[in-house]
Amino acid sequence: MRFSHRARAVAPFYAMEFGKHAAALEAQGHHVVKLNLGEPDFGAPPAVRDAMREVMDGRPMAYTAALGLPALREAIARFYLDRHGVEVDPARVVVTAGASAALVLAAAALVDPGDEVLIADPSYPCNRQIVESFGARVTLVPTTAGTRFQLDAASVRAHWTDSTRGLMIATPSNPTGTSVPADELAALCDLARGRDAWRIVDEIYLNLSDDDRGGPPRSALSYDPDAVVINSFSKYFGMTGWRLGWCVVPGPLAPAVERLAQNYFLCASTPAQHAALACFTPESLAVCEDRRAEFARRRAIVLDGLDRIGLPVPVPPDGAFYVYFDVTGTGLTSWQFCERALREAHVALTPGRDFGVHTAETHVRLSYAASADELREGIARLEKFVAAVR
Numbered sequence: 001m002r003f004s005h006r007a008r009a010v011a012p013f014y015a016m017e018f019g020k021h022a023a024a025l026e027a028q029g030h031h032v033v034k035l036n037l038g039e040p041d042f043g044a045p046p047a048v049r050d051a052m053r054e055v056m057d058g059r060p061m062a063y064t065a066a067l068g069l070p071a072l073r074e075a076i077a078r079f080y081l082d083r084h085g086v087e088v089d090p091a092r093v094v095v096t097a098g099a100s101a102a103l104v105l106a107a108a109a110l111v112d113p114g115d116e117v118l119i120a121d122p123s124y125p126c127n128r129q130i131v132e133s134f135g136a137r138v139t140l141v142p143t144t145a146g147t148r149f150q151l152d153a154a155s156v157r158a159h160w161t162d163s164t165r166g167l168m169i170a171t172p173s174n175p176t177g178t179s180v181p182a183d184e185l186a187a188l189c190d191l192a193r194g195r196d197a198w199r200i201v202d203e204i205y206l207n208l209s210d211d212d213r214g215g216p217p218r219s220a221l222s223y224d225p226d227a228v229v230i231n232s233f234s235k236y237f238g239m240t241g242w243r244l245g246w247c248v249v250p251g252p253l254a255p256a257v258e259r260l261a262q263n264y265f266l267c268a269s270t271p272a273q274h275a276a277l278a279c280f281t282p283e284s285l286a287v288c289e290d291r292r293a294e295f296a297r298r299r300a301i302v303l304d305g306l307d308r309i310g311l312p313v314p315v316p317p318d319g320a321f322y323v324y325f326d327v328t329g330t331g332l333t334s335w336q337f338c339e340r341a342l343r344e345a346h347v348a349l350t351p352g353r354d355f356g357v358h359t360a361e362t363h364v365r366l367s368y369a370a371s372a373d374e375l376r377e378g379i380a381r382l383e384k385f386v387a388a389v390r
Helices: 005-009 014-027 046-055 070-084 098-110 125-133 153-159 182-194 251-264 270-280 282-309 334-345 372-389
Strands: 093-096 116-121 137-142 164-170 198-202 228-232 245-248 322-326 363-367
Touching: 014 334, 046 270, 046 282, 070 093, 070 245, 070 270, 093 098, 093 251, 098 125, 098 198, 098 228, 098 245, 098 251, 116 125, 125 137, 125 164, 137 153, 153 182, 164 182, 182 198, 270 282, 282 322, 282 372, 334 363, 334 372
Parallel strands: 116 137, 116 164, 164 198, 198 228
Antiparallel strands: 093 245, 228 245, 322 363
16 A cells, blocks of 8 residues: 555654653653643633533534534624624634634645745744645744744745745744744734735634733734634633634635635534533633633742753743743753653653754753642652753
């Protein structure tokens, strides 16, 4: 059997690979502190769990429309207005099987073979794998601590070519947890729009950001109403395994995305969509805001611990639940550090190799989505491990 070039070329998602090794150690009876995956430990808000139990009462669970349950699309649009001060027509909201499906639909709608797409290095690996699957050529733009490990207008101009057709921006970012400053995000969108290029902005961690000037963080839609914005129920709402996300697309693009969704996915999970309506109640939103505050406390535990150990964090995160720290002072590459930390200290982390080339050998991602107790235990184990290495 001949496999496709795509199947042969796709790289593994190393965070998941380290997760498999961690599971094998756990099967042997070891307690592994798992700081490799961005999976909040809270689960869905209680009202959402109650809504799922109610909807799973034996009633028929037929397909919804390909673009999603109308009531859920309207609730998402209201959320943008109430939370971010942006008016969004519900007709532009597409409910998807996780943010990954939203990225697939966006790429399918915008990318042609041979197109060049600019993405920050480091960045979430699946973003580039998805656009490459549709024939794009990804240019990873090296970033530095000076740009918060994010694209800026100067670097995009320097890497722009006649083949560039779009930008993929994630703010806050995985793996760094850093956001693009508001004026820089507006400049990036203006630059691409002025060159008739599309903009996909991944905002799945937006609502886990620190408050912006005393108020909620602003969506890219505030600056660029024609951007394609990706979001998810997985992170802020703690619903990773429910596989439910959404995107907001320009009005003229919605019919094409609907046709693609009909053919690729039919629709997102019907019971998950019905239950997700309970995400937008005052009760659930209050729960999620309490959790956002808890993530800030967990971040402080991690940053203080890494500082004590002597593992520098070049740019402290201001959103998401990731810290990207430098391991060069240990004399190990990031891969060696993660392999040995798992084997010797039973702490699962993710090497920089997952996220690009520029910091592949020097940096490691730690997810502080685990409980505070697990974080303290993980930091204590890393402190002993690093002392032994040095």
